[in-house]
Amino acid sequence: MDQEPIPPEFGIVGAGAWGTALAQTLARAGRSVLLWGRDATLVRILNSRRENTRYLPGIPLLEGISFTDRLSEIAEARHAILLVTPSQGLRSACLHLSPFLDPHRAVPLVVAAKGLDAESDQPLSALVKDLIPAHPVAVLSGPNFAKEVAVGLPAAAVIAAQNVALAEKLAEQIGSSSFRPYASSDPLGVEICGAFKNVLAIACGIAQGRHLGDNARAALITRGMAELMRLAKPLGIQTETLVGLSGLGDIVLTCNGLQSRNYTLGIALGEGMKLPDILAQRRSVAEGVYAAAALHRIGLKAGVEMPIVAAVDSILAGHAGVEDVIAKLLARPLKREI
């Protein structure tokens, strides 16, 4: 008699660079993983070549990973389901996944995308909770370029959940000798940091593209941190989160790293390219393009001054040119540092 196949320990929704890298790190930790991609052609390539030729070319994928284009199979995952679509695709991914989930088993859902829902300005974990209320939700974030994680270079991340025991359990299950997740009880803080760093990386890229120098980048990063600290207060975000892996850690990485899609998008803007032309040349997502407007609105609602976020938003929306925005930022009245 044929035996029923054992469901995978982890399901991953989204076969882009990060979903694939997370599958790889889980497989390296000895976990069984099923990776879902919505594009059947890519899934066929993944199955036949065991390489994500589109989003993570040149990296052989480990044996513990299987691939599917059927979301129903992901719902069987025993430990957790990682949600790794771009932020603006998460709503539809949840709506498609939800009917297959068993609310009585309530497998944890882990948001590994970095952004905010542009329809509601909600953090993604809140969106998932709204759409799939019976399941516990956690978030995974930190300074992690997909390619480095995929080849097994050392990296650290943070896993946050309101119930910190869940975050600790997931950290145990996901961690390995090359990938160290730290647990946190501040999912909102981790998500706001993850969205914010992408916007700041675009600002730093613009400065780089305009050849404004290293001093300007250091000033932008530091004043960006000041904006984040101001926003953190009314939102109730823990200070430790701001200087943790999802905050300072990811800002250090993304605002300097030529591997960053947000930073390089900023460079192209600074060099004078138009946003639609930059986006048309890219296959991969640059989340800061969507997060800037949402964060700007969140700042206004909270009564918090966020000049760098506002500047990036106005450039991306085509309301102002790069030169004007830079001149305006530099002409702001002098004030106390804090």
Ligand SMILES: NC(=O)c1ccc[n+]([C@@H]2O[C@H](COP(=O)([O-])OP(=O)(O)OC[C@H]3O[C@@H](n4cnc5c(N)ncnc54)[C@H](O)[C@@H]3O)[C@@H](O)[C@H]2O)c1
């Ligand atoms: N690439 C990285 O280094 C990295 C690291 C950490 C976090 N992240 C975050 O992970 C998320 C995904 O990024 P990525 O790098 O994997 O993106 P990517 O551009 O490499 O791939 C995105 C994938 O999502 C799929 N997709 C797009 N819309 C979808 C939808 N509506 N439903 C289902 N699938 C959809 C695409 O087909 C593609 O497979 C982003 O929020 C990003 O900020 C990326």
Ligand SMILES: O=P(O)(O)OC[C@H](O)CO
């Ligand atoms: O390429 P980016 O700019 O999306 O950055 C990737 C990761 O978020 C870095 O932590």
